[in-house]
Amino acid sequence: MNCIIYRSDVKPTLEQATTLYRHCSLGKRRPLTDTVRFQAMLDNANLVVTAWHDDKLIGIARCLTDFVYITYLADLAVDENYQRQGIGKQLI
Numbered sequence: 001m002n003c004i005i006y007r008s009d010v011k012p013t014l015e016q017a018t019t020l021y022r023h024c025s026l027g028k029r030r031p032l033t034d035t036v037r038f039q040a041m042l043d044n045a046n047l048v049v050t051a052w053h054d055d056k057l058i059g060i061a062r063c064l065t066d067f068v069y070i071t072y073l074a075d076l077a078v079d080e081n082y083q084r085q086g087i088g089k090q091l092i
Contacts, residue, residue: 004053004085004087004090006050006051006052007050008047008048008049008050010050011042011043014038014039014042017042018038019057020057020059020060020077020079021077023080024083027077042062044064045062045063046064047064047065047067049063049091050091051078051082051091057079058078058079058082059082060075060076061092062074062075076091078091
């Protein structure tokens with residue numbers, strides 16, 4: 001297995017994000033079919049940390065923060081095939 005890369009300098013595309021959410025339990029509780037709303041969720045998060053295996057998005061931490069005192073973690077999602085490897089902890 002190649003190494004997992006963590007990035008905070010890029011937001012995933014709508015397609016990448018919805019694919020990830022469909023492969024974890026969080027997807028059942030998010031508006032994946034409402035593409036306008038889901039895109040707005042991605043666009044308006046001011047801190048997004050992602051985990052990548054090659055060019056595949058395998059994890060995301062979607063947050064709102066003031067970058068000084070507090071951060072609200074809105075979503076933490078890891079592809080079910082990559083869970084239990086510490087990826088969620090690294091994203092946090």
